[in-house]
Amino acid sequence: MKSEPDAYSWEQLLADGSTHWDGVRNYQARNLMRDDMKEGDLVLFYHSNCKPPHVAGVAQVCKEGYPDFSAWDVDSNYYDPKTDSEEPTWMMVDIEPVATLSTTVELPDMRANPALEGMALLQRFQRLSVQPVGEEHFAEVCRMGGLDTATI
DNA sequence: GCCAACGTTGGC
DNA sequence: GCCAACGTTGGC
Numbered sequence: 640m641k642s643e644p645d646a647y648s649w650e651q652l653l654a655d656g657s658t659h660w661d662g663v664r665n666y667q668a669r670n671l672m673r674d675d676m677k678e679g680d681l682v683l684f685y686h687s688n689c690k691p692p693h694v695a696g697v698a699q700v701c702k703e704g705y706p707d708f709s710a711w712d713v714d715s716n717y718y719d720p721k722t723d724s725e726e727p728t729w730m731m732v733d734i735e736p737v738a739t740l741s742t743t744v745e746l747p748d749m750r751a752n753p754a755l756e757g758m759a760l761l762q763r764f765q766r767l768s769v770q771p772v773g774e775e776h777f778a779e780v781c782r783m784g785g786l787d788t789a790t791i
Numbered sequence: 792g793c794c795a796a797c798g799t800t801g802g803c
Numbered sequence: 804g805c806c807a808a809c810g811t812t813g814g815c
Contacts, residue, residue: 643813665798688813746814764796766812 640698640734641687641768649684649695649739657701657735660769661709662717664729668769673704673730675771681791682734683772683780685760686743693743694780697791702733737791740784754779 640660642648652658663669676682682698706727709715722728749755759770772780778788 641813690815692814764813766797768812 640682641685641770643688644686645689649686649736652684652696652698652734653736653739657733659707659709659733660731661707661715663707663731663768664717664719665767668767669728669730671769671771672732676700676704676732678703681737681777683777684734684736687768692746694740694749694784695743696739697737697781697786698734699737700732701735704730704732707731738786740781740786742783742785744780744784748783749780752779752783 647658660672663672678700680700682700683694684696684698685694686692706724707717707729708724709717710719710722710727710729711724712718717729719729746760749758750761755761755776758772758776759765759767760772781788781791
């Protein structure tokens, strides 16, 4: 899951203890959160649009897909007037931190690692803010960050 | 700051 | 229903 650190950072998640992943307004990302993400699923928390972009920590899903109520909150930045609470269009999950990587894993290093070939994040112009990660890629990113997935 | 990709919007 | 215009994302 991607977040711009200025908007919502890993440090903020640590401080909050958990968060609603609200504001996703893309159908593909919505479908992943609604259909595929299950409680306990691990998540790479990625800081985008910063120098360099990097994975900062591992989180997990602590609440499965449910309506993103910010869509019908007129005061929210994510207000979507075309949707209503009767038939919610947008869904979110809640996540909580599991482990901070001892060293952040930077995008250029990920690109340089042949073991991560094919990872969605590394595809050119991959803008999706929620993406699936294969188990082996996940473990490799953790390893690069000094975290042994077996200990999670 | 640039710009490619891609999703969305709206005129026709 | 097509497609041009426009906005957003996000690496570089």
